[in-house]
Amino acid sequence: MTAQDNPLLQPWTAPFGLPPFERVRPEHFEPAFAAAMRENREELRAIGEQADAPDFDNTVAAFDRSGRRLARIASVFYNLTASETSPALQAVQRQVAAPLAAHDSAVYMDARLFARVQALHEARERLALTAEQRRLIERVHLDFVLAGAQLGPAAQARYAQVMEELAALTTRFAQNVLHDESSYALPLEGAADLAGLPDFVRAAARQAAAARGLPEGAHVITLARSLVVPFLTFSQRRDLREQVWRAWTSRGEHAGEHDNRPVARAILKLRNEQARLHGHACYADFALTDTMARTRGAVQQLLDEVWPRALQAVERERAALQQAMAAAGVDQTLEAWDWRYWAEQVRVTRYAVDDAEVKPYFELGRMVQAAFDCAGRLFGLSFTPRPELPVYHPDVKAYEVRGADGRTVGLFLQDNFARASKRSGAWMSSLRWQNRNAPPAGDAGRNAPPAGGIELPVILNNNNFAKGEPTLLSLDDVRTLFHEFGHGLHGLLSDVSYERLSGTQVLRDFVELPSQMFEHWIGEPAVLERHARHWQTGEPIPHALVERLLAARRFNQGYETVRYTASAIVDLAVHSLPDAEPPADLCAFETEKLAAVGLPHGVGLNHRLVHFQHLFSSSGYAAAYYVYLWAEVLDADGYDAFTEAGDPFDPAVARALLRCIYASGNTLEPGAAYAAFRGRAPTVEPMLRKKGLLDAEAVTA
Numbered sequence: 001m002t003a004q005d006n007p008l009l010q011p012w013t014a015p016f017g018l019p020p021f022e023r024v025r026p027e028h029f030e031p032a033f034a035a036a037m038r039e040n041r042e043e044l045r046a047i048g049e050q051a052d053a054p055d056f057d058n059t060v061a062a063f064d065r066s067g068r069r070l071a072r073i074a075s076v077f078y079n080l081t082a083s084e085t086s087p088a089l090q091a092v093q094r095q096v097a098a099p100l101a102a103h104d105s106a107v108y109m110d111a112r113l114f115a116r117v118q119a120l121h122e123a124r125e126r127l128a129l130t131a132e133q134r135r136l137i138e139r140v141h142l143d144f145v146l147a148g149a150q151l152g153p154a155a156q157a158r159y160a161q162v163m164e165e166l167a168a169l170t171t172r173f174a175q176n177v178l179h180d181e182s183s184y185a186l187p188l189e190g191a192a193d194l195a196g197l198p199d200f201v202r203a204a205a206r207q208a209a210a211a212r213g214l215p216e217g218a219h220v221i222t223l224a225r226s227l228v229v230p231f232l233t234f235s236q237r238r239d240l241r242e243q244v245w246r247a248w249t250s251r252g253e254h255a256g257e258h259d260n261r262p263v264a265r266a267i268l269k270l271r272n273e274q275a276r277l278h279g280h281a282c283y284a285d286f287a288l289t290d291t292m293a294r295t296r297g298a299v300q301q302l303l304d305e306v307w308p309r310a311l312q313a314v315e316r317e318r319a320a321l322q323q324a325m326a327a328a329g330v331d332q333t334l335e336a337w338d339w340r341y342w343a344e345q346v347r348v349t350r351y352a353v354d355d356a357e358v359k360p361y362f363e364l365g366r367m368v369q370a371a372f373d374c375a376g377r378l379f380g381l382s383f384t385p386r387p388e389l390p391v392y393h394p395d396v397k398a399y400e401v402r403g404a405d406g407r408t409v410g411l412f413l414q415d416n417f418a419r420a421s422k423r424s425g426a427w428m429s430s431l432r433w434q435n436r437n438a439p440p441a442g443d444a445g446r447n448a449p450p451a452g453g454i455e456l457p458v459i460l461n462n463n464n465f466a467k468g469e470p471t472l473l474s475l476d477d478v479r480t481l482f483h484e485f486g487h488g489l490h491g492l493l494s495d496v497s498y499e500r501l502s503g504t505q506v507l508r509d510f511v512e513l514p515s516q517m518f519e520h521w522i523g524e525p526a527v528l529e530r531h532a533r534h535w536q537t538g539e540p541i542p543h544a545l546v547e548r549l550l551a552a553r554r555f556n557q558g559y560e561t562v563r564y565t566a567s568a569i570v571d572l573a574v575h576s577l578p579d580a581e582p583p584a585d586l587c588a589f590e591t592e593k594l595a596a597v598g599l600p601h602g603v604g605l606n607h608r609l610v611h612f613q614h615l616f617s618s619s620g621y622a623a624a625y626y627v628y629l630w631a632e633v634l635d636a637d638g639y640d641a642f643t644e645a646g647d648p649f650d651p652a653v654a655r656a657l658l659r660c661i662y663a664s665g666n667t668l669e670p671g672a673a674y675a676a677f678r679g680r681a682p683t684v685e686p687m688l689r690k691k692g693l694l695d696a697e698a699v700t701a
């Protein structure tokens with residue numbers, strides 16, 4: 001295949017530099033990656049070998065402009081492998097993981113290039129630079145250091161090997177989880193198996209059966225979270241709940257070719273070696289150097305603040321659940337597969353809120369409009385459908401995004417439905433980051449010619465909602481939609497010069513601030529009453545129901561907090577081990593750790609190590625599952641600024657939020673960015689209050 005036959009290597013002429021999705025085939029990626037890596041090496045050789053002394057533009061800004069074609073191809077590839085994969089794409093993924101990691105190592109271990117970056121880093125205080133330019137030098141320098149630029153030659157060679165092996169192993173880990181999720185299906189046969197399931201769960205189970213080619217009218221429960229959680233919440237069949245629970249929590253833990261136990265163990269062993277090469281005793285110490293928290297002590301302090309309070313809250317909730325069981329004449333030990341079911345019973349009796357009554361008010365299309373409307377009222381954005389643009393799946397919707405002045409600021413793609421070809425969870429990603437440093441015309445790596453170096457962002461949101469006619473969401477689903485949209489806005493509203501500092505490419509424990517912050521607006525009664533309308537009648541959600549919903553929201557927060565925090569504790573513990581050899585039996589390690597901290601019976605974890613994609617599908621959240629809690633301190637404290645102003649859309653607070661948080665990318669030190677928004681450092685109390693952990697009455701009332 002020549003470059004002329006490969007659509008990935010031809011200019012991408014669609015609006016917003018969108019890739020030619022309709023022509024891209026799995027076999028195009030390997031040669032395209034190879035060509036783009038070659039081109040990137042040439043670009044970097046030119047930067048490193050130039051005769052001119054290093055200056056900001058010829059070295060650091062030039063580095064920021066380099067590798068664009070490779071990054072674009074990689075972003076198409078990883079978006080497809082996450083959202084619309086196939087055995088052929090998975091095979092390519094296994095093949096390219098190591099060469100791409102090796103390329104990265106070669107880039108960051110290029111001695112001539114690093115010498116130039118180093119010289120600028122040393123001189124940065126004396127150079128005439130903008131604050132953003134100085135920040136870019138510091139960021140790029142740190143990227144080099146963290147990737148091994150300062151290691152000796154032998155250590156560098158080993159480091160590169162470790163990174164290649166890690167890339168291959170994390171790819172396998174993710175594919176194993178997807179395999180276990182998409183290969184399982186529990187058939188529900190007859191009325192007895194469907195007992196207790198509301199219409200929307202039955203519809204989703206039929207949809208899942210149809211997607212597996214089963215005859216019309218068949219129902220199956222797969223291991224997609226969007227089916228498992230409602231099934232555990234509503235099914236009256238305790239035996240089936242137990243079956244589904246056991247299958248769900250043992251993903252990745254099966255002897256044979258999809259066993260994640262040896263994979264996770266091998267990843268941990270290599271991470272420990274990676275940390276040691278950097279002179280750290282354990283991986284957590286290494287990973288935390290590039291975060292707001294900085295140390296294990298700081299993370300542990302936050303976990304310690306929350307854990308005992310969450311344990312108290314969960315015992316209060318258990319008492320309520322046991323009361324409900326007693327009232328129903330059920331004499332059983334509350335097991336992990338029972339908790340959601342009985343919590344739902346309490347919700348229905350105590351708060352008179354049941355999902356089946358609520359969901360007709362949360363139709364997906366209206367909830368998307370609600371998110372758009374909030375972005376409009378806060379930041380002046382408007383969203384116009386562009387159905388003619390090329391996308392990778394018929395479910396994907398494209399919107400052109402305009403600012404208050406009518407100028408286009410970016411493109412937003414939303415892919416909302418669960419599929420067997422999509423990984424579980426919800427996430428934001430990009431096909432192009434906003435920046436004003438695009439290569440000039442004629443340079444390698446550019447696609448549609450940018451005007452004045454400006455490139456507008458192309459941002460994606462993925463959710464995993466069960467498709468229905470119509471698609472009705474729970475309030476939790478809507479919160480997920482708003483969460484990812486908050487990340488999306490962080491990408492779309494980015495207003496920076498350099499690509500490396502754009503959008504969500506901030507420190508890991510800052511990145512959940514814009515997303516979690518945005519969840520607050522769907523908790524505003526005025527927003528709910530404006531947008532949550534019955535899908536058949538168009539009637540707004542009754543005020544009394546909103547009050548009951550919001551009152552019910554704190555119930556079972558102890559359960560959620562314990563599950564989350566326990567997973568964060570295990571993550572930190574397993575990445576804090578100083579030994580070169582990880583525990584022989586990771587599942588036993590997990591069990592022992594949880595027993596030591598007193599995980600209560602019948603609760604379970606958000607994620608067990610054997611399928612913990614945050615930790616093992618990449619290094620993004622390794623030793624960093626705590627970041628949601630860390631950011632929650634910021635978002636709870638930050639949202640209080642609107643509460644104090646007396647208006648959830650207060651224009652002055654919204655302007656500060658835009659300037660300091662949503663638009664600033666990584667151009668500001670995150671602590672300083674937050675203080676500039678809030679006028680002070682954050683306090684932890686608003687987070688504890690939000691979770692119902694400050695006030696015992698709030699949970700049981």
Ligand SMILES: [Zn+2]
Nearest residue numbers: 483487512515
């Ligand atoms: Zn998030």
